[in-house]
Amino acid sequence: MPPTSLTVDPDSAEPADPPRPPRRRTRSATIGAPALVLITVMIAAISLGPVTVPWDHVLKAFTDNDIPYASLVRDVRAPRVLVVALVGAALAVVGAVMQAVFRNPLADPGITGVASGAAVGAVAVLVTGTSILGAATLPIGAFTGAAITTLVLLIVARVRRDTSPVTFVLVGVTIGSFCSALTAALVANAPEDSAVRSVMFWINGDLTARTWNDVALCAGPILLGTAVLLSRHRTLDTLLLGEGTATSMGIDVRRQQLVLLLTGAAVTGAAVAVAGVIGFVGLVVPHAVRLLLGSRHALLLPASMFTGAAFLVLADLGARLLFDPVILQTGTVAALIGSPVFGYLVLRNSGSHGGRS
Structure with missing residues (x-):
C-alpha cells in the first residue's frame, strides 16, 4: 500500500527523531566559534607575508591611506583572502549537502567529478x-x-540504486578521468602557448593575483546559492532518513534533490571559475564538523561554511609561506592535507553497505 502523503512543507517541518547536537550547545555559540576563528585567520592571512603588516594596521588600511602598506592590504592581499574564504565556504557547504543527498560519506565536488566537470566548462571558455x-x-x-x-x-544513483562508497568513488573517478581527458584535449589545441601555462596553473587550484574583479565575479552566486542551501537544512535532515520516510512526510524527493544538486553545481561553478579545481575541502571539513557537532544540518551547514573558509585561508597562507620564496598552489596544499584523510575514509567505509554516513 503506497505511503500516505501528508501536506507538509519540507522546510517548515521537523523530521522524525532528528539528530541532536551534543551537550545542548546553543546554536549561536556553536556557529559563533568557527566564525570567530575565520575572522582571526583572515586578518592573519592579510597581515603575514614577505612584508608583514601589523594586525592593527590591517583594518585601518581600508580607511587611512597614510597607513604603511595600505595599498598592499587593500589591493593585493584583501581580495585574495576574500576569494579564498568564499571558495572554501562554498566547497564545504556543497560537500555537506551532497553527502546528505546521496547519503554517502565520500560525496564532495572533487571526488564525484563535479569540480572536474566545472573545469571542463571553464577551460573551454578560457x-x-x-x-x-x-x-x-x-x-x-x-x-x-x-x-x-x-x-x-x-542518474547513475537512481538507475543502480547503489550509493555505496566503493561504487560512488568508482563513478566519480570515471567522470573525473573523462573530464580530465576533455580538459587535456582542449589545452592541447589551445591557440596560444601562454594560455596553456595559465590554464595548467588554474586547474591545480591557483589563487595568485586575485583582484576585486574576481571577488565581484564569484561573491553573488556563492552567497546566494549558499543561502538557498542553508535554508534547506530541514529537508536535508529528512533526506538522511531515506526516500520512503521523506516521501511519507510529503516531500517531493526527486524535486528536492534536483534543486539541491543544481544549486550546489552553481555554487561549485562560481568557485571553480575564480580558483580552479581545489579538492578535498568538501570532503574533510563536513566530516570534522560532524564529529564535533553531530549531523543536524541547522548546525552542520553554517559551521562547515565558516570552517571550510578558515581551512582554505590557512591552506593558502601555508602555500605562500611554508617554502618561501617558493610558492605552492593552494590546491596542492589542500590536497596534501586532504588526500590522507580521503584514503582513511575509503578504507573505513569500504566494508559498509548502503552508503549511509
Whole structure:
C-alpha cells in the first residue's frame, strides 16, 4: 500500500527523531566559534607575508591611506583572502549537502567529478576566448560543466540504486578521468602557448593575483546559492532518513534533490571559475564538523561554511609561506592535507553497505 502523503512543507517541518547536537550547545555559540576563528585567520592571512603588516594596521588600511602598506592590504592581499574564504565556504557547504543527498560519506565536488566537470566548462571558455556573455561567460561555462556531471551522478544513483562508497568513488573517478581527458584535449589545441601555462596553473587550484574583479565575479552566486542551501537544512535532515520516510512526510524527493544538486553545481561553478579545481575541502571539513557537532544540518551547514573558509585561508597562507620564496598552489596544499584523510575514509567505509554516513 503506497505511503500516505501528508501536506507538509519540507522546510517548515521537523523530521522524525532528528539528530541532536551534543551537550545542548546553543546554536549561536556553536556557529559563533568557527566564525570567530575565520575572522582571526583572515586578518592573519592579510597581515603575514614577505612584508608583514601589523594586525592593527590591517583594518585601518581600508580607511587611512597614510597607513604603511595600505595599498598592499587593500589591493593585493584583501581580495585574495576574500576569494579564498568564499571558495572554501562554498566547497564545504556543497560537500555537506551532497553527502546528505546521496547519503554517502565520500560525496564532495572533487571526488564525484563535479569540480572536474566545472573545469571542463571553464577551460573551454578560457582556451577559446569566448566572451559572448561578458564577465559572466566563465562562471556560466563552469556551471554548465558542473550541472552536467551532477545530473550524470544523479542518474547513475537512481538507475543502480547503489550509493555505496566503493561504487560512488568508482563513478566519480570515471567522470573525473573523462573530464580530465576533455580538459587535456582542449589545452592541447589551445591557440596560444601562454594560455596553456595559465590554464595548467588554474586547474591545480591557483589563487595568485586575485583582484576585486574576481571577488565581484564569484561573491553573488556563492552567497546566494549558499543561502538557498542553508535554508534547506530541514529537508536535508529528512533526506538522511531515506526516500520512503521523506516521501511519507510529503516531500517531493526527486524535486528536492534536483534543486539541491543544481544549486550546489552553481555554487561549485562560481568557485571553480575564480580558483580552479581545489579538492578535498568538501570532503574533510563536513566530516570534522560532524564529529564535533553531530549531523543536524541547522548546525552542520553554517559551521562547515565558516570552517571550510578558515581551512582554505590557512591552506593558502601555508602555500605562500611554508617554502618561501617558493610558492605552492593552494590546491596542492589542500590536497596534501586532504588526500590522507580521503584514503582513511575509503578504507573505513569500504566494508559498509548502503552508503549511509
